[in-house]
Amino acid sequence: MDNSNKRAAIVAGLVSIAGLIGSGSASAAPQPDAATGEYCVTTLKKLKPGETASEVVSRQCGNDPAIATSAASAENVLxxxxxxxDYKGHWEMFFGQDGPCDQSGYGINSVGFEMENATSSLIxxxxxxxxxxxxWVGRDPGGGTYRLRSLGTEISGWEALPGFNDATSSLHLSQY
Structure with missing residues (x-):
């Protein structure tokens, strides 16, 4: 192979790699179940008019609860x-990239593999x-719903979900 053919082969290989790096699949937003583990931190965008699901900005999971150390100092834990x-066991934290809840809020179409039909308490x-x-996933009311309200409080806790224990697949959060 002469030098011009070698250069052509190298350029073709580099173009192929650049195409893979710049493809839509590499830059697409992470999907709700793109990462799994016993402890997860997910950041969402707030719902815009006409939207039904919040965009997942990032998702990080692991089997070490130390993941909370970096997340605990962040603002806008939702x-x-x-x-x-009683707020024990595996957990998943959802953060709001666009600030606290308002009336439109955040729509979580899937709580993730570890939490699906496993949620027993929440804050x-x-x-x-x-x-x-x-x-059901996708905030479909066909499988049943359970509404929680806490009037006028920034932080609310439900240490047990007796009417909906281990039944949550998706949720909607907003300000009352």
Missing amino acids: VTLYTDN THSWCNDVTLYN
């Missing part, structure tokens, strides 16, 4: 879901005091 009563923050839990 909700933390726990697998056990809301950032004025997310109107919560609707859905039994």
